[in-house]
Amino acid sequence: xxxxxxxxxxxxxxxxxxxxxxxxxxxxxxxxxxxxxxxxxxxxxxxxxxxxxxxxxxxxxxxxxxxxxxxxxxxxxxxxxxxxxxxxxxxxxxxxxxxxxxxxxxxxxxxxxxxxxxxxxxxxxxxxxxxxxxxxxxxxxxxxxxxxxxxxxxxxxxxxxxxxxxxxxxxxxxxxxxxxxxxxxxxxxxxxxxxxxxxxxxxxxxxxxxxxxxxxxxxxxxxxxxxxxxxxxxxxxxxxxxxxxxxx
Numbered sequence: 001x002x003x004x005x006x007x008x009x010x011x012x013x014x015x016x017x018x019x020x021x022x023x024x025x026x027x028x029x030x031x032x033x034x035x036x037x038x039x040x041x042x043x044x045x046x047x048x049x050x051x052x053x054x055x056x057x058x059x060x061x062x063x064x065x066x067x068x069x070x071x072x073x074x075x076x077x078x079x080x081x082x083x084x085x086x087x088x089x090x091x092x093x094x095x096x097x098x099x100x101x102x103x104x105x106x107x108x109x110x111x112x113x114x115x116x117x118x119x120x121x122x123x124x125x126x127x128x129x130x131x132x133x134x135x136x137x138x139x140x141x142x143x144x145x146x147x148x149x150x151x152x153x154x155x156x157x158x159x160x161x162x163x164x165x166x167x168x169x170x171x172x173x174x175x176x177x178x179x180x181x182x183x184x185x186x187x188x189x190x191x192x193x194x195x196x197x198x199x200x201x202x203x204x205x206x207x208x209x210x211x212x213x214x215x216x217x218x219x220x221x222x223x224x225x226x227x228x229x230x231x232x233x234x235x236x237x238x239x240x241x242x243x244x245x246x247x248x
Contacts, residue, residue, distance in 0.1 A: 013089035031141030039131030
């Protein structure tokens with residue numbers, strides 16, 4: 001029970017920062033604050049589920065990234081009562097993430113049947129993209145910036161849930177959207193959007209990602225076993241003798 005509770009602390013802290021930005025967005029425009037909150041909550045949620053369900057090291061690292069993002073918000077956000085509460089939650093989250101009770105429950109080695117590393121990094125990159133994109137467009141988030149940022153987690157969900165066309169979404173559709181709309185944005189979000197589109201396309205076109213999305217299937221074969229070689233209990237259950245004839 002300790003691990004799920006400890007893994008929930010970053011999400012609780014992320015919710016506090018979401019409330020803080022909702023009341024006072026500080027240096028961020030409303031659209032930028034929306035992107036920042038979306039990316040932060042998405043990373044914290046995925047990391048919490050990953051640590052709780054699988055004990056994956058990738059999930060623990062994802063939560064570390066989420067806590068680092070919250071520390072960044074503590075630096076740029078105006079100090080008020082909710083800022084103090086959110087900062088306390090962030091510090092407690094950092095302590096919980098590196099507590100022995102949580103560390104001992106993490107996998108020491110990758111799962112033997114787990115997905116390839118690129119197939120894990122790809123959706124995490126898409127899920128976390130709204131945060132840096134919102135930071136880059138801190139003063140004004142254009143419509144193109146919002147479309148790219150808010151569609152990234154949806155593309156990650158489409159791929160991770162193996163919905164029809166999910167591989168096409170991360171290989172062609174979303175990268176084309178991110179690169180195409182990059183030219184409608186200001187310089188900083190333009191760089192983040194275009195580079196993210198290129199990075200996602202490079203990851204998605206790796207053969208291991210295609211195999212993770214469409215695992216190879218092999219048709220099974222049936223080889224008859226002579227009755228003389230079948231175990232006795234199998235013959236008895238089929239009510240036949242060692243010669244394959246009905247038992248009397």
